[in-house]
Amino acid sequence: MSFFSFLFSNARWLVGGFLLTLFSAFGQTYFISLSAGNIRAEYDLSHGQFGLIYMAATLASALSLTWVGRLVDRFSPFHVTLIIIPLLAAGSVAMAFSHHIVTLVGVIYILRLFGQGMMTQNAMTATARWFAANRGRAISLVALGQNTGEATFPLLFVLVAGAIGWRMSWVAGACLLIVVALPAIAALYRRERVPQASDPEPKAAAARDWTRGEVLRDPAFWLMLVGVMAPPFIGTTIFFHQIYLVELRGWSLDDFAASFALMSGMTIVFALICGSLVDRLSAVRLLPSFLLPLAGACIVLAISPATWAPFIFMGLLGISYGFSSTLFGALWPEVYGTAHLGSIRSLTVAAMVFSTAMGPGLTGALIDMQVSYPAQVFAMGLYCIMASVVLFFVSLRLAARNAATEGQALQ
Secondary structure (H helix, E strand, O other): OHHHHHHOHHHHHHHHHHHHHHHHHOHHHHHHHHHHHHHHHHHHHHHHHHHHHHHHHHHHHHHHHHHHHOHHHHHOHHHHHHHHHHHHHHHHHHHHHHHOOHHHHHHHHHHHHHHHHHHHHHHHHHHHOOOOOHHHHHHHHHHHHHHHHHHHHHHHHHHHHHHHHHHHHHHHHHHHHHHHHHHHHHHHHHOOOOOOOOOOOOOOOOOOOOOHHHHOOOOOHHHHHHHHHEEEEEHHHHHHHHHHHHHHHOOOOOHHHHHHHHHHHHHHHHHHHHHHHHHOHHHHHHHHHOOOHHHHHHHHHOOOOOOOHHHHHHHHHHOOOOOOHHHHHHHHHHHHHHOHHHHHHHHHHHHHHHHHHHHHHHHHHHOOOOOOOOHHHHHHHHHHHHHHHHHHHHHHHHHHHHHHHHHHHHO
């Protein structure tokens, strides 16, 4: 099936998932951090103090996601959509009217849980279940919603905030969720996809369906998380402290902002490339390679104060982001099956949310302690190299395990 035939035949489910990841923006760090300066000024917080608040709220959302995420195993994607979008909109309204630190923690908790967490969880779990042979291609298209949000929502927020203020901009966002996102996604997800006769056989599939308890006892799962947590940790850290980084290096904020467009473009291109490679090879075989561009990105950013360094960093980051956005959606059903995919994905998404919580809090505290920020970024690059080595051996083990299980089934 050609790309356009696939897109046309499955448009409602692909667009629905795309919109879910697009509107997850209201709970993503890159969007919340646009209000960070105003929040720190109004609440009289240092970089480290706000980082710790953000970390605490995000950690709480990650812990909650391990059981809230099970909703996608119990209810249809349509019904989950009807629950999570109004709650995300409520969090956006609460951000506009929050004036106390305790309330701020609760607001960030809601935004992170139902924005970054459940909006993405619902989209990726549904897509992974509805598609098998074309899973990589489908997930890569759905994941582009987040990249589109990164490319458009920051500029829109700045324009709207300049006109009506940063607080009322959050109210406008809530209205967008209720008036546009909710009815559109609900209409698209009202009918679930069923397997079609034209669907080819997948290149790789789990030999059996694992339960959540079995996954938690699998050493390979925890080793895979070593790599899974790196891109969100590093990306969130850089985005959260972008103003500090620009001031530290003496770069132009406009030039640094322009590099985001390069990152978004590279992410989109390599998400689609990864989708094709997953369908041709398998997610397991691609697992050891996706962190290598990110390692190079961190090393360049750490050692070079040149004005071109942010563009090299963002370009390489976009490659890793593109691969990881597709790879993570296809990896878990390929390794552990789809019967308990919602519960399993809730663990992995919680781990990624946990990493995004640790990034701003840990690095913010180190900045307050006068620890060199470039040195921190360099250490992140070394981590990616070591994680890639670990994932190489994990990939070999997973391939051998699946082959052995399939062999036993045939006997």
